[in-house]
Amino acid sequence: MNSTVTPILQVENLFAGYTDEDVLHDVSVAVPRGKIVAVIGPNGSGKSTLLKSIYGLVPRRRGRIRLLRADSTSDDLVRLRPHAVSRRGVNMVPQLQNVFPDMSVAENLDMGALPLTPGERADRERVLGWFPMLATMLRKRAATLSGGQRQMLGIARALMSDPTLLLLDEPSAGLSPAVVDEVFGKVKAINEAGVSVLMVEQKARQCLAIADVGYVLDQGENRLTGSGAELLGNNEVIQLYLGGGGRLAALARSQGAHPEKPGAAAADPGRAGA
Ligand SMILES: Nc1ncnc2c1ncn2[C@@H]1O[C@H](COP(=O)(O)OP(=O)(O)OP(=O)(O)O)[C@@H](O)[C@H]1O
Ligand SMILES: [Mg+2]
Numbered sequence: 001m002n003s004t005v006t007p008i009l010q011v012e013n014l015f016a017g018y019t020d021e022d023v024l025h026d027v028s029v030a031v032p033r034g035k036i037v038a039v040i041g042p043n044g045s046g047k048s049t050l051l052k053s054i055y056g057l058v059p060r061r062r063g064r065i066r067l068l069r070a071d072s073t074s075d076d077l078v079r080l081r082p083h084a085v086s087r088r089g090v091n092m093v094p095q096l097q098n099v100f101p102d103m104s105v106a107e108n109l110d111m112g113a114l115p116l117t118p119g120e121r122a123d124r125e126r127v128l129g130w131f132p133m134l135a136t137m138l139r140k141r142a143a144t145l146s147g148g149q150r151q152m153l154g155i156a157r158a159l160m161s162d163p164t165l166l167l168l169d170e171p172s173a174g175l176s177p178a179v180v181d182e183v184f185g186k187v188k189a190i191n192e193a194g195v196s197v198l199m200v201e202q203k204a205r206q207c208l209a210i211a212d213v214g215y216v217l218d219q220g221e222n223r224l225t226g227s228g229a230e231l232l233g234n235n236e237v238i239q240l241y242l243g244g245g246g247r248l249a250a251l252a253r254s255q256g257a258h259p260e261k262p263g264a265a266a267a268d269p270g271r272a273g274a
Contacts, residue, residue: 005032007068008165008196009054009090014063016053022061023049025220029198030213031165033070036187036197038211038228040204040241046220047200048095051167054198055092056082067165083115091158095169095200098154101143105134108142108153112160122162130186131156148179155186159195166190168199172206184210204242208232216241 009031017023023046031037039047052058054065054077065077067088077085082092091112099108109128113121128135131152137145142153151171158166168187172180180203188210191197201207208214211228216237224237231237 005035006072007031008033009198010064010066010068011050011054012064012066014050014053014060014065016049016058016060016063018049018058023058023220024053026063027217027220027222029215029222031196031198032213033068034191034194034196035212036191036199036210036228038204038207038214039198039200039217040202040207040214040231041217041223042241045217047217048169049220050217051092051169051198051200052094054085055090055167056080056085086161086163087116087120089162089164090167091161091163091165092167093154093158093169093171095173099142099145099150099157101141103142104139105142105145105153106138108157109134109138109160112157116161120162122160124160127156127159130159130190148175148182151175151179151183152186155183155190159190163195165196165198168197170200170202172201172203180206205232 007030009029011027011029014024014027015022027046027050029037029039029050039050041047049058053060056077060078063078066074067077067090068074075088077088077090080088100111103111109124133149134153134156137149142150145153155166155168155171171183171187175183184206187197187199199207199211208228208231213225214228214231215225216223216231224231224234226234232242
């Protein structure tokens with residue numbers, strides 16, 4: 001990846017899986033500090049597994065997951081459990097079950113601040129500044145919220161740990177187009193406030209449109225990487241992962257991508273030069 005920004009997260013040659021069989025094979029992904037990185041790919045390609053591996057929820061067998069601080073020191077997350085990953089400034093909003101339905105909105109937010117010390121937690125008022133609508137329903141049970149409101153609560157809960165890196169697994173899943181736009185808008189605003197984002201999405205086109213860098217995973221392997229605009233304009237991505245050309249190619253062109261330009265998106269970073 002050609003980026004002058006130093007990474008906040010560097011996943012290198014990762015092998016991971018739930019059973020003896022690996023789901024991720026030699027996957028490498030870098031998140032430049034302060035940027036949005038999108039991971040797209042077909043169902044079952046290992047996108048959620050990648051996020052869960054970073055967050056300590058899936059056994060990792062080989063490779064490194066380095067979290068780099070601004071002073072260039074780093075932690076390897078490979079042996080850490082989720083609470084320890086959270087304490088280092090990484091939090092995840094899972095694809096499913098990302099709120100506690102029987103708890104109130106306020107209790108959900110408080111859960112997001114665990115297991116941090118008061119000094120490490122984000123101020124609830126500050127987090128609610130992103131989501132003013134949640135501030136009006138603090139006592140409501142999360143189960144009674146709409147899908148969009150729940151998704152916002154899931155993100156707000158993760159922000160309560162004051163993360164420097166947010167892992168988002170399909171934040172747009174199951175939402176109406178208007179709410180999807182709202183969620184993507186929030187992600188962009190949160191990123192602009194300084195939170196780096198690694199985001200997995202089925203809504204690949206919209207996700208790449210707000211991403212600085214994109215990766216395509218296929219069958220647990222790196223397939224392609226490039227800037228969001230490059231991937232939006234890449235013919236292979238359009239045909240195989242974005243559902244064809246036409247309108248999508250036009251959108252990519254309008255965003256300044258060059259679909260016909262050779263090398264617009266680089267092949268498999270894990271094997272670059274191999
Ligand atoms: N808890 C689990 N136990 C065993 N295998 C799993 C588990 N979760 C996922 N897998 C397997 O890992 C592979 C990758 O699944 P994963 O959920 O990472 O894909 P995905 O790219 O996120 O797909 P989707 O777009 O449908 O969310 C699949 O073959 C899946 O069956
Ligand atoms: Mg998934």
